Amino acid sequence: MxxxxxxxxxxxxxxxxxxxxxxxxxxxxxxxxxxxxxxxxxxxxxxxxxxxxxxxxxxxxxxxxxxxxxxxxxxxxxxxxxxxxxxxxxxxxxxxxxxxxxxxxxxxxxxxxxxxxxxxxxxxxxxxxxxxxxxxxxxxxxxxxxxxxxxxxxxxxxxxxxxxxxxxxxxxxxxxxxxxxxxxxxxxxxxxxxxxxxxxxxxxxxxxxxxxxxxxxxxxxxxxxxxxxxxxxxxxxxxxxxNNNGENKTLAAVYVFIRKKKHFEGSATELIEELKSVTSDVFHPNRITRDLLEQGHQLVYHGILFAVKRNHQGRIIILHYTKDDNDESTVTRALLTR
Known part of the structure; x- marks a missing residue:
């Protein structure tokens, strides 16, 4: 068989x-x-x-x-x-x-x-x-x-x-x-x-x-x-x-935010609200989730653990910062140009 x-x-x-x-x-x-x-x-x-x-x-x-x-x-x-x-x-x-x-x-x-x-x-x-x-x-x-x-x-x-x-x-x-x-x-x-x-x-x-x-x-x-x-x-x-400098504003904003916050667990909409504290860029729930799913694996190189799980409320994004010794400007530029 x-x-x-x-x-x-x-x-x-x-x-x-x-x-x-x-x-x-x-x-x-x-x-x-x-x-x-x-x-x-x-x-x-x-x-x-x-x-x-x-x-x-x-x-x-x-x-x-x-x-x-x-x-x-x-x-x-x-x-x-x-x-x-x-x-x-x-x-x-x-x-x-x-x-x-x-x-x-x-x-x-x-x-x-x-x-x-x-x-x-x-x-x-x-x-x-x-x-x-x-x-x-x-x-x-x-x-x-x-x-x-x-x-x-x-x-x-x-x-x-x-x-x-x-x-x-x-x-x-x-x-x-x-x-x-x-x-x-x-x-x-x-x-x-x-x-x-x-x-x-x-x-x-x-x-x-x-x-x-x-x-x-x-x-x-x-x-x-x-x-x-x-x-x-x-x-x-x-x-x-x-003509496209390869910016990934999602990853760059997430890095700046989670470096200060250390840990986040919530919906895409809640993450977008949190990101307003570090950037004036506009994000949309579907797009930010897609960016993280497609390119979130890159974050591990900068000390950020990323995962997605589901509960009765829907899809939950988990971000956790694991180190404190990176230079913020250097890593942000690296994320923007990946």
Whole structure:
């Protein structure tokens, strides 16, 4: 007999603060399956390699912060000489955290096991790049359901290992009104991806273009980019996120308040009334509860324990301050910019 389906009630979900999926590149590349697509010779491989170099050294890329860790770059249409040439052109740092291979098994034919074994040998693995996806497929022509199933094993593997597997893919010459339909392969790949990055140029060889990013785990955004031929890297000209300084007024106000109050236990409405003593910002019960559930896990880094429980009156927020030796201005700034 099959095991019973494991469930959670809506009450449990709405009373639990789940940590978000780790972002390897802030707001752009999460854990799971990512697709990096673009026309032939647009510079996808240079961008993928730059992302690997940045994560391996903990440097920023595309103007975004990264999580430092090891990377595996599968250059399936390259030679080691060509990979060396690209690294030299980029003046890349020689890092032991960036690994290369020019051959691997096919998806569904052993690749998953190879990645898992590599991860076991390198526990700090964060990113695996498959460049290009077509060379890792067992069947280049497949139906939507077959394409979706083809990536199911890779997606489960990425989630289980807590890594991102990035698949570099080509885009068709035709231009559909929906840019996602221009990705070569099929809709099954697009549907199974957690993040999709599409790199295009204004005109062939111009070095000016756009990087459109969308997916389950990221907000849709379009970065204006140009290719710097001196560093052989794609650089951001304009990032819409730059207009949003990342303020989290909820967390900042909660920190200032609970540092003085030490302990709070009450409803969202009661918390909002208390916050009026430390800020003139306006909060709403639904929004403040959502902010705390989605991002309240960050408070623990600043000595604040956060939990939600329910009683006969409804949902109760619990906040408790555990230390007194932090500088208020420093921590408040940290919360505002997280």
């Amino acid at each position: 099959s095991e019973l389906i494991k469930t959670k009630t809506a009450k449990e979900l709405l009373s639990t603060a789940f940590p978000p999926s780790e972002m390897l590149v802030d707001g752009v590349i999460p854990q799971g399956i990512a697709i990096l697509a673009g026309p032939q010779k647009v510079g996808k491989s240079f961008l993928a390699l730059d992302i690997c170099c940045s994560i391996a050294t903990g440097a920023s890329v595309l103007g975004r912060e990264t999580v430092q860790g090891e990377c595996l770059y599968l250059g399936l249409e390259d030679t080691y000489r060509r990979l060396q040439s690209r690294l030299l052109l980029m003046n890349a740092e020689g890092s032991d955290s960036l690994h290369f291979a020019i051959a691997a098994d096919k998806i569904g034919g052993g690749l998953e096991g190879q990645i898992e074994e590599f991860s076991n040998e390198h526990p700090n693995l964060r990113l695996v790049v498959v460049d290009v996806m077509q060379l890792a497929r067992k069947n280049a022509k497949a139906s939507y359901s077959a394409e979706y199933s083809e990536l199911a094993g890779l997606r489960d593997l990425a989630n289980n290992l807590g890594i991102c597997i990035m698949l570099v893919m080509h885009m068709r010459k035709s231009r559909d009104r929906d840019p996602l339909n221009n990705i070569y392969g099929g809709g099954g790949f697009v549907a199974s991806a957690d993040a999709i990055l599409m790199l295009t140029e204004e005109r062939r060889g111009s070095g000016k273009g756009a990087l459109f990013c969308t997916g389950r785990e990221i907000s849709s955004t379009e970065l204006a980019v140009f290719f710097d031929k001196e560093t052989m890297r794609w650089c951001v000209i304009k990032d819409p996120a730059a």
